[in-house]
Amino acid sequence: MKSNKKICVVGGGNWGKNHISTLDKLGFLGGIVDSSESLINSYKSSYPNCKYYSKVEDSFDFSFDGYIIATPPVSHYEIAKKIIGKGKPVLVEKPFTLDLKQAIDLNEYAKLKKVNVYVGHLLLFHPAYLKIKELIDNGLIGNIQYIYSNRLNLGTIRKDENVFWSFAPHDIALIQYYLNSSPENIISNGSAFIRKNVHDTTITSLKYPNNIMCHIFVSWLHPYKEHKFIIIGSKGMISFEDSHKEKPLVYHDKRIDWVNGDTVPLSGEAKLINYDKDLALDNQLKYFIETLNDSKITKINGDSAVEVINILEKANLSLLA
Numbered sequence: 001m002k003s004n005k006k007i008c009v010v011g012g013g014n015w016g017k018n019h020i021s022t023l024d025k026l027g028f029l030g031g032i033v034d035s036s037e038s039l040i041n042s043y044k045s046s047y048p049n050c051k052y053y054s055k056v057e058d059s060f061d062f063s064f065d066g067y068i069i070a071t072p073p074v075s076h077y078e079i080a081k082k083i084i085g086k087g088k089p090v091l092v093e094k095p096f097t098l099d100l101k102q103a104i105d106l107n108e109y110a111k112l113k114k115v116n117v118y119v120g121h122l123l124l125f126h127p128a129y130l131k132i133k134e135l136i137d138n139g140l141i142g143n144i145q146y147i148y149s150n151r152l153n154l155g156t157i158r159k160d161e162n163v164f165w166s167f168a169p170h171d172i173a174l175i176q177y178y179l180n181s182s183p184e185n186i187i188s189n190g191s192a193f194i195r196k197n198v199h200d201t202t203i204t205s206l207k208y209p210n211n212i213m214c215h216i217f218v219s220w221l222h223p224y225k226e227h228k229f230i231i232i233g234s235k236g237m238i239s240f241e242d243s244h245k246e247k248p249l250v251y252h253d254k255r256i257d258w259v260n261g262d263t264v265p266l267s268g269e270a271k272l273i274n275y276d277k278d279l280a281l282d283n284q285l286k287y288f289i290e291t292l293n294d295s296k297i298t299k300i301n302g303d304s305a306v307e308v309i310n311i312l313e314k315a316n317l318s319l320l321a
Helices: 018-024 037-044 074-086 099-110 127-137 162-169 168-179 280-290 302-320
Strands: 007-010 030-034 050-052 066-069 090-093 117-120 144-152 186-191 201-209 212-219 226-233 236-239 251-257 262-272
Touching: 007 018, 007 280, 018 030, 018 066, 018 280, 037 050, 050 117, 066 074, 066 262, 066 280, 074 090, 074 099, 090 251, 099 117, 099 302, 117 302, 127 168, 127 226, 127 236, 127 251, 144 168, 162 168, 162 186, 162 201, 162 302, 168 212, 168 302, 201 302
Parallel strands: 007 030, 007 066, 030 050, 066 090, 090 117, 144 212
Antiparallel strands: 144 226, 186 201, 201 212, 226 236, 236 251, 251 262
């Protein structure tokens, strides 16, 4: 992938550093913005040809082709609005914003300015989840009946967003990708142990058309890491365990059949499914760079960002009810 495009990363911290190193590997790193002088200095020896700024406004003097925002979510709206106002495409890490009104405003502002805005729903570029989509579309598991995701870890405790806002955007984006519809009902329950009204553990149920049920269990207070995604269909089942060393994607020949008017469980063999081992972040950033100036982007666009924030907000209202 050859290009002379240069991207500026706003926020060089925990996740920003991954954008920085990946862009450098791909040949597209142009600038880094961070308010921490010590962090900026730590990058200079590794990326000597990069431009450095303490404020995003200072970066506008250089004509970057696009921006990535990897700052804390509470700052996403303000920074993205400035970048869009300058007519520059921007990829905003998840969660897109912490407020539905802000998400809608950013999306509408980007359309007004005719600028592409993206959201960092990374797993939509993960080869295993792309393979799952292919298997579903090919009818391997029949009609989807039930989806569940466990995303658990002893992780960084946030103060500006609860665990559902922090962890679940990935899972919501995946469910929306597979079902291509909106939930009819959302019920979320959880507990806040560390900070009042900032939930550390949640279990959320989503009811979709055609009697499809989904649940998302997230926690950053858990003894071990578990990222598990299961899809139950009328003809079979698929599981993917991203937290497992081997990252197995498995088709389970299991289903319920009817015999003489009664239900009979049928259990066949489990089969490992091969999938590409490309890195999801590489794929996402390549997509971002390749489509910067496209008139219409079909993945991780502002509309999908608003859709996910809408579900997050409804779940949050249920949590606090």
